[in-house]
Amino acid sequence: MTKTTEKKRDVVILFAGDSGDGMQLTGSLFSNTSAEYGNDISTFPNFPAEIRAPQGTVAGVSGFKLQFASVDIFTAGDEVDVLVSMNAAALKANLSQLKRGGTIIANTSGFDKKNLRLAKYGDAESPLLDDSLEEYRVIEIDISKMTKEALVDSGLGAKEIERCKNMFVLGFLYWMYNRKLENTEVFIKNKFAKKQQIMDANIKALKAGYYFGDTNETFTSRYEVESASLPEGEYRSIMGNQATALGLIVAAKKAGLDLFYGSYPITPASDILHELARHKNYGVKTFQAEDEIAAVCASIGASFGGAFGVTASSGPGIALKAEAIGLAIMFELPLLVINVQRGGPSTGLPTKTEQSDLMQAIYGRNGEAPMVVIAPHSPSDCFDTIIEAARISIEHMVPVMFLSDGYIANGSEPWKFPSADDIAAIKPKWADSEKSMTDRGYLPYKRDEKLVREWAIPGMKELQHRIGGLEKDDETGNVSYDPENHEKMVKIRQQKVDIVADFVPEIEIEQGEDSGKLLVLGWGSTYGAIMTAVRELIAEGKPVSHAHIRYLNPFPKNLGDVLDRFDKVLIPEINDRQLVHIINSKFLKGALPLSKIQGMPITSKEIREKILETLNES
Amino acid sequence: MTKNPEDYTSKDLATDQDVRWCPGCGDYSILKQMQGTLAEAGVAVEDTVFVSGIGCSSRFPYYMNTYGIHSIHGRATAMASGLKAARQDLSVWVITGDGDSLSIGGNHLIHLLRRNFDVNVVLFNNEIYGLTKGQYSPTSPKGQVTKSTPMGSLDHPFNPGALVMGAGSTFVARSMDRDPKHMREILKAASDHKGTSFIEVYQNCHVFNDGAFGVYTDKDSKAMTTIFLKDGEPLVFAGEEKGIRLNGMKPELVSLSDYSKEDLWIHDSSDRYKALMLTEFFDDQSKEDALPRPFGIIYQEDRFRYEEAMQDQIDKAVEVKGEGDLDALIRGGHTWSV
Numbered sequence: 015m016t017k018t019t020e021k022k023r024d025v026v027i028l029f030a031g032d033s034g035d036g037m038q039l040t041g042s043l044f045s046n047t048s049a050e051y052g053n054d055i056s057t058f059p060n061f062p063a064e065i066r067a068p069q070g071t072v073a074g075v076s077g078f079k080l081q082f083a084s085v086d087i088f089t090a091g092d093e094v095d096v097l098v099s100m101n102a103a104a105l106k107a108n109l110s111q112l113k114r115g116g117t118i119i120a121n122t123s124g125f126d127k128k129n130l131r132l133a134k135y136g137d138a139e140s141p142l143l144d145d146s147l148e149e150y151r152v153i154e155i156d157i158s159k160m161t162k163e164a165l166v167d168s169g170l171g172a173k174e175i176e177r178c179k180n181m182f183v184l185g186f187l188y189w190m191y192n193r194k195l196e197n198t199e200v201f202i203k204n205k206f207a208k209k210q211q212i213m214d215a216n217i218k219a220l221k222a223g224y225y226f227g228d229t230n231e232t233f234t235s236r237y238e239v240e241s242a243s244l245p246e247g248e249y250r251s252i253m254g255n256q257a258t259a260l261g262l263i264v265a266a267k268k269a270g271l272d273l274f275y276g277s278y279p280i281t282p283a284s285d286i287l288h289e290l291a292r293h294k295n296y297g298v299k300t301f302q303a304e305d306e307i308a309a310v311c312a313s314i315g316a317s318f319g320g321a322f323g324v325t326a327s328s329g330p331g332i333a334l335k336a337e338a339i340g341l342a343i344m345f346e347l348p349l350l351v352i353n354v355q356r357g358g359p360s361t362g363l364p365t366k367t368e369q370s371d372l373m374q375a376i377y378g379r380n381g382e383a384p385m386v387v388i389a390p391h392s393p394s395d396c397f398d399t400i401i402e403a404a405r406i407s408i409e410h411m412v413p414v415m416f417l418s419d420g421y422i423a424n425g426s427e428p429w430k431f432p433s434a435d436d437i438a439a440i441k442p443k444w445a446d447s448e449k450s451m452t453d454r455g456y457l458p459y460k461r462d463e464k465l466v467r468e469w470a471i472p473g474m475k476e477l478q479h480r481i482g483g484l485e486k487d488d489e490t491g492n493v494s495y496d497p498e499n500h501e502k503m504v505k506i507r508q509q510k511v512d513i514v515a516d517f518v519p520e521i522e523i524e525q526g527e528d529s530g531k532l533l534v535l536g537w538g539s540t541y542g543a544i545m546t547a548v549r550e551l552i553a554e555g556k557p558v559s560h561a562h563i564r565y566l567n568p569f570p571k572n573l574g575d576v577l578d579r580f581d582k583v584l585i586p587e588i589n590d591r592q593l594v595h596i597i598n599s600k601f602l603k604g605a606l607p608l609s610k611i612q613g614m615p616i617t618s619k620e621i622r623e624k625i626l627e628t629l630n631e632s
Numbered sequence: 633m634t635k636n637p638e639d640y641t642s643k644d645l646a647t648d649q650d651v652r653w654c655p656g657c658g659d660y661s662i663l664k665q666m667q668g669t670l671a672e673a674g675v676a677v678e679d680t681v682f683v684s685g686i687g688c689s690s691r692f693p694y695y696m697n698t699y700g701i702h703s704i705h706g707r708a709t710a711m712a713s714g715l716k717a718a719r720q721d722l723s724v725w726v727i728t729g730d731g732d733s734l735s736i737g738g739n740h741l742i743h744l745l746r747r748n749f750d751v752n753v754v755l756f757n758n759e760i761y762g763l764t765k766g767q768y769s770p771t772s773p774k775g776q777v778t779k780s781t782p783m784g785s786l787d788h789p790f791n792p793g794a795l796v797m798g799a800g801s802t803f804v805a806r807s808m809d810r811d812p813k814h815m816r817e818i819l820k821a822a823s824d825h826k827g828t829s830f831i832e833v834y835q836n837c838h839v840f841n842d843g844a845f846g847v848y849t850d851k852d853s854k855a856m857t858t859i860f861l862k863d864g865e866p867l868v869f870a871g872e873e874k875g876i877r878l879n880g881m882k883p884e885l886v887s888l889s890d891y892s893k894e895d896l897w898i899h900d901s902s903d904r905y906k907a908l909m910l911t912e913f914f915d916d917q918s919k920e921d922a923l924p925r926p927f928g929i930i931y932q933e934d935r936f937r938y939e940e941a942m943q944d945q946i947d948k949a950v951e952v953k954g955e956g957d958l959d960a961l962i963r964g965g966h967t968w969s970v
């Protein structure tokens with residue numbers, strides 16, 4: 015039988031299995047190989063909520079979704095082309111995402127009686143045997159058995175052999191998509207450098223999967239996704255939290271400051287702590303504090319001492335930090351607060367993504383306590399955005415909130431990384447023992463035209479001063495209960511934030527005309543889905559444009575003008591209309607919501623449909 | 633003109649701010665002794681930082697001509713941890729109260745102690761919430777009638793000494809506002825200690841809890857209720873009439889007419905087991921055969937400091953991997969060209 019090769023523009027694969035099946039690793043390896051081949055890539059892992067949910071159950075399914083394409087893409091894709099189901103639960107949990115006519119690769123030994131029961135399929139009602147999967151193409155492979163046979167002479171025990179079955183699947187998919195095995199072989203060799211037997215077994219399983227596709231008569235078609243025409247340059251793959259951590263180190267160095275990172279373990283922010291802790295040779299000080307409050311307070315203490323204090327958490331932890339953030343606002347010291355948002359309220363959905371802390375970031379403190387809020391829009395964008403956040407915090411002496419989310423944090427994409435020399439220096443406004451002295455002594459709250467006070471740190475002679483959370487007198491910083499002074503100070507703290515708008519870029523239209531019928535306005539991680547939907551619709555001749563807000567507080571100066579140039583504004587958000595409320599109260603614009611609050615990203619298909627509906631209404 | 637620390641007098645440690653505690657408050661005495669101690673400590677005012685939380689005592693930094701942070705309720709210890717981690721070179725003092733560090737900030741206090749940052753914590757214990765006008769605190773005795781406990785408080789009080797021993801404190805001492813000379817000695821010893829020093833000071837809140845420690849501070853009763861610890865010396869009190877001896881594992885109150893000094897418990901602040909026992913000298917003095925309350929340095933140990941260990945790891949990482957290069961960091965391990 016001849017084997018044909020079919021060309022595809024983009025493919026979405028979802029690797030799904032039990033948490034112990036190694037699907038995250040399998041997915042990342044496939045991504046790396048494809049990225050290196052030249053495809054554009056976007057990935058999205060979907061973890062189960064429990065660390066060790068019962069094996070074989072739907073709650074225990076771990077998934078890794080990736081899209082690779084010969085064009086540039088912005089998301090891990092909406093509908094899935096290929097669903098790898100290592101067991102019945104994996105199929106059950108993910109079938110709704112599969113495209114009609116899509117492919118299911120089913121590990122038949124994961125569909126035995128026990129697995130069917132655990133996945134809560136009715137007795138002996140295997141979906142592989144009835145006609146419920148009629149509209150899909152099902153490839154049944156007894157992956158467990160094939161792996162066992164391939165490794166019969168490996169000298170490994172049954173459990174260890176079972177663990178190699180993800181490599182068999184990976185090998186098979188490499189065959190399906192015409193990929194080379196080398197990249198993964200190198201990875202396996204490095205990873206198991208000290209465990210020869212396991213190294214050999216994994217490589218053997220990988221090859222066995224590949225050859226199985228090659229020699230088996232049933233599979234006649236292979237697919238080809240050509241390399242994308244990405245801009246020339248050197249690339250690496252990067253995840254959002256990783257980019258955030260690297261950006262912090264670079265920013266601190268560019269400012270000539272020591273980085274102090276105080277943090278308490280919380281999903282999905284902890285990976286930033288892990289990444290930073292690996293880079294102590296850059297002078298990074300990571301401090302795993304006893305709780306969220308201590309984490310932020312220690313960071314404020316470090317900033318008072320002249321370091322760059324950074325703290326990170328997710329929504330519940332940010333709530334705990336609120337009082338201390340208010341203190342930092344009164345201190346007018348640099349402090350960077352990272353919120354990797356997850357589903358809320360309360361403990362909410364720790365492993366799922368949401369954008370529901372926008373109001374908390376902008377308004378969520380006692381008293382009038384404004385702070386700068388800034389949001390990255392993709393994994394690699396975390397790098398630039400966190401450096402920007404650091405620059406504002408250090409140069410303006412204000413706390414800044416960086417609003418990432420679970421989708422960006424754990425997602426990955428190829429990154430054409432910059433050279434360190436191309437990143438501008440950050441300039442702290444240091445006090446000086448002589449120059450800062452006035453005839454009234456040292457005035458810690460004396461300001462320049464940007465309303466920025468100087469940073470005087472312990473060790474600087476003659477500049478001893480005391481700061482606190484009690485309202486302070488303008489200039490001297492002494493405790494003051496004077497009514498007019500309080501009003502003045504409240505306004506100054508607001509102006510300090512507002513002024514930042516004079517120093518950041520204006521908002522630009524990402525795609526489409528500068529004015530017209532409909533503007534899709536997004537922020538944060540909805541970027542990719544909006545880009546994809548709007549690009550398609552523009553190609554189809556629809557009057558739609560896209561703009562994305564990075565600076566959420568203060569807004570870019572021209573935002574109101576941009577909004578006014580469109581008849582309608584549509585705001586997709588993974589929350590219940592938070593930006594819609596803010597935009598409408600500020601600009602009286604009547605912006606329309608597209609809300610999705612399911613712990614999952616909004617898909618480009620959902621955005622597309624909403625755009626069409628909105629255009630039809632007018 | 634910048635003065636040499638050797639030439640400081642108490643005045644160099646004072647600010648121009650009016651001190652605002654109630655007349656007769658025990659805080660005045662502590663402030664005075666602190667200024668005196670630091671004038672002699674030889675540390676520059678610009679290298680010293682006072683950090684406080686919220687409460688009457690937490691106004692303290694405003695009166696010290698050093699750098700200062702008046703933070704939020706309970707968090708001075710956390711803030712000092714970060715400051716010390718970032719700046720090993722500074723002399724850092726935490727001023728706190730019983731509500732501030734044993735109630736709302738209890739968690740941060742114990743974690744500071746176990747990490748053993750080189751920070752000095754002075755806890756002004758007045759067994760009451762003064763700033764909020766008189767509610768019972770975590771050190772108030774059970775049954776105390778206050779505004780929030782008209783029928784008497786139901787809480788069993790903390791024994792601060794035992795608590796901080798349990799948290800791994802490396803310097804535990806007790807003093808009182810009415811004994812300036814003793815307080816000076818203890819503050820000096822705390823400032824010399826490397827690691828977290830914990831000093832509990834019995835401080836009279838003249839307005840809301842007057843005389844809470846009268847039994848220890850009043851001339852008439854002091855001799856019978858207090859014992860002043862000195863390393864290498866026997867535990868004697870009551871004008872050398874009484875002493876404590878160890879009867880097996882138990883402290884025993886004895887008369888020096890029956891025993892000689894050689895038979896008594898000899899104080900050794902490096903002995904952890906004895907220190908644990910000393911912090912349990914926590915009797916109500918109205919009880920018959922009550923053990924006297926110990927003052928002085930109960931325990932002292934030399935243990936590694938967090939901030940030094942943190943720096944050691946950084947130095948080691950630099951030694952093994954070399955000084956971090958930003959481009960190498962950004963590139964990561966694996967790249968490809970398009």
Ligand code: SF4
Nearest residue numbers: 654657688762837838
């Ligand atoms: S309320 Fe008590 S502790 Fe507070 S200042 Fe007055 S006397 Fe001192």
